[in-house]
Amino acid sequence: MKRILTEPLVHFLLIGALLFLGFSVFRASDESMDTTIVVTDNDIKVLKADFERTWQRPPREAELEGLLEEKIREEIAYREGLALGLDRDDPYIRRRLRMKLELLLEDISAQASPGDEELQKFLEENREKFRQEPRYSLYQVYLNPSQRKETLQKDAEELLQRLKKGGDEVDPGQIGDSIMLPRAFPLSPATVINRQFGSDFTTQLSDLETGTWQGPIRSGYGIHLVLINQRIEGRDPDLAEIRPMVEREYELIMRKELKEKIYANLREKYTVVVEPASTES
Known part of the structure; x- marks a missing residue:
């Protein structure tokens, strides 16, 4: 007898019997639980459609029976889990339910265009959100203050005159000091140039003429001689030019506001009690 009781298989069977007994007792005490499972025609259509999307063909009869049985098994597990209270105090389930509710609210708010x-x-x-910033196409020659020290300003003036007088005969790529930044910039928004040189550099560009070498102007790296090839001033575009962008931003904000309003209405239904924090260490 002792040998039989020490067998793992016997332990497994006993645990299974206890679980079955526990389920039976719990269910017997919950007579209000709905025990009817209805698989609708629409449910079957959804199962078939999901199968066809995956396998590119309709399910065979045996496969459809397997899909139906799996759906029934899932529904039974779901109801039994609810009956046992497995949905309570589970942070993962709570987060998933909140996510599904918020997605539902977003779907509702997206109905009206x-x-x-x-x-x-x-x-x-909200003009500032949609304002088109200035754009520049430019060439820059860099002078390193650490290398040139006292001759920095004098060198800058001499190189500037050389660039102005030399025209196409002077290759800007062969003069000045080396730097990891590109010498030539295609037509780029001011924010892109900001990221490369800093906002002080970009601010000074607005005061420069196009088509001629000018400077020096300062950045966080040192000083630069600059040739602006093209400048497109910033402006406020009309709605017709940016309608999809405005519509996206509008709907994003409206969805957020609607979610907050619905949450505020729902919260009014509840009395919230926050217990004082324990003073015990």
Whole structure:
């Protein structure tokens, strides 16, 4: 008898029997639980469609029966889990439910498309979001203060005159000091140039003429001689030019506001009690 009780298989069977008994007792006490599972025609259509998307063909009869059985098994596991309270105090399930609720609210808020009048008003109220910044195409020659020291300003003036007088005969790539930044910039927004040289450098570009070498102007690296080939001034575009962008931003903000309003209404249904923190260390 002792030998039988020490067998792993016997332990497994006993544990299974206890679990089965526990389920039976718990279920017996929950007579209100719905024990009818209805698989609708739409459920079957969804199962078939999911199968066809995966396997590029409709399911055979045996495969469909297997899909139906799996759905029934999932529904039973779901209901039994709820009956046992497995959904309670589980942070993962709570986060998933919150995510599904917020996605549902987003779907609701996305139903209505804004008209031109609403978008135009939104654009006027948020011009800074959609303002097109200045763009520059330029060439720069760098002078390193650490290398040139006292002759920095004199060298800059001499090189500037050389570039102005030399025209196409002077190759800017062969003069000045080396730096990891590119010498030539294609037409680029001011923010791109900011990231390379710093905002002080870009601010000074707005005061320079196009088509002639000028400088020196300063950056965080040192000083530069600059030739602006092309400049496109910043401006406020019309709605027709950027309608998709304005519509996306408008819908994003409206969805957020609607979610907050719905949450505020839902919160009014609840009485929230926050217990004081324990003073015990």
